[in-house]
Ligand SMILES: OC[C@H]1NNC[C@@H](O)[C@@H]1O
């Protein structure tokens with residue numbers, strides 16, 4: 001049995017637009033994901049977050065389910081459009097009350113709340129004013145963050161400013177496959193910079209708020225980039241990929257500069273950056289959240305795509321997302337972060353897998369593949385702790401099957417199955433297994 005440190009925070013993660021449903025209830029306003037999913041052609045099957053897991057109404061039962069699973073912590077996100085329907089100014093008390101009740105219920109169940117301020121559901125009203133591409137967003141986000149610190153900061157001690165800024169900038173503004181569906185490299189790079197500035201200003205607001213005695217951090221989706229061959233061109237390609245996927249955020253946050261290779265590669269598209277900006281971005285944080293799913297294998301491909309690279313297929317088994325199952329990448333990533341960007345407390349704020357789960361004849365889900373995936377990744381994390389990495393918690397993505405963005409409900413990541421027509425929750429084999437891991441605070445070798 002490989003035991004984890006005493007007090008290790010085992011949890012699950014979710015996000016507002018993916019589980020809540022009721023997007024316009026009680027005074028909430030449309031988010032950019034409400035608009036994006038209601039715009040035909042954007043989401044597989046025409047799926048939307050209108051109902052999702054109906055968590056906005058079933059939250060009490062879901063907290064009871066978390067307690068049954070024995071979770072020590074729960075990572076959720078706050079829907080900005082519920083609490084500030086215009087994005088700034090007028091507070092929608094009914095929206096605040098939802099999160100207020102949720103936090104109280106979590107504490108009552110002995111579950112530590114981790115609140116993510118932004119998990120992609122920007123108020124549409126702010127998109128109409130330019131959204132993340134407008135530098136004014138820094139003030140808008142700081143106002144929103146300050147409100148939440150004020151209202152929940154007496155009970156929420158762990159705050160994450162942004163979830164996966166890379167996805168917001170690249171998928172939302174360069175590739176255009178996520179909300180707001182923009183395809184503009186100049187805008188996308190500005191968005192990355194504004195996200196980091198907003199993060200930095202929110203950190204300062206946090207320190208000044210009543211929540212200040214808690215911890216604040218950011219969550220980045222990071223993936224090791226491996227060169228397909230040792231050739232100079234493949235190694236250079238891999239460096240570009242690592243810079244764009246990983247260092248674009250890590251370097252300014254922890255080293256106060258952007259990767260030179262990107263500034264050079266993007267040339268005229270690269271935004272105006274001042275030293276004052278960099279000082280804001282690099283304000284010290286209390287932890288780094290890591291969302292890990294897989295690695296990439298990279299080869300040089302002159303003139304192809306944004307970076308002149310292509311991803312090389314590997315033999316390894318894959319999840320239903322087509323992502324290679326590569327647990328050692330988690331170990332490698334954690335050790336790199338500790339050595340190159342740390343040492344600071346780390347949380348795995350997301351790790352998990354989608355598989356084609358089906359109810360069997362007895363109405364259960366025997367998701368042995370997900371058990372194996374999690375088991376191997378838990379062991380990889382445990383090895384990193386042996387090497388001195390200050391890993392303090394692990395949030396499985398996700399507690400419930402939910403709305404997987406442009407793929408809609410076609411992908412199931414939950415350790416609990418959601419039968420959408422009936423909204424029944426059915427704990428999968430992986431959910432029962434995870435409860436035992438948490439109870440033992442460890443996994444068999
Ligand atoms: O693709 C699985 C997850 N990845 N990180 C962000 C989450 O919102 C996704 O559902």
Ligand SMILES: [Ca+2]
Pocket residue numbers: 100101104
């Ligand atoms: Ca209260």
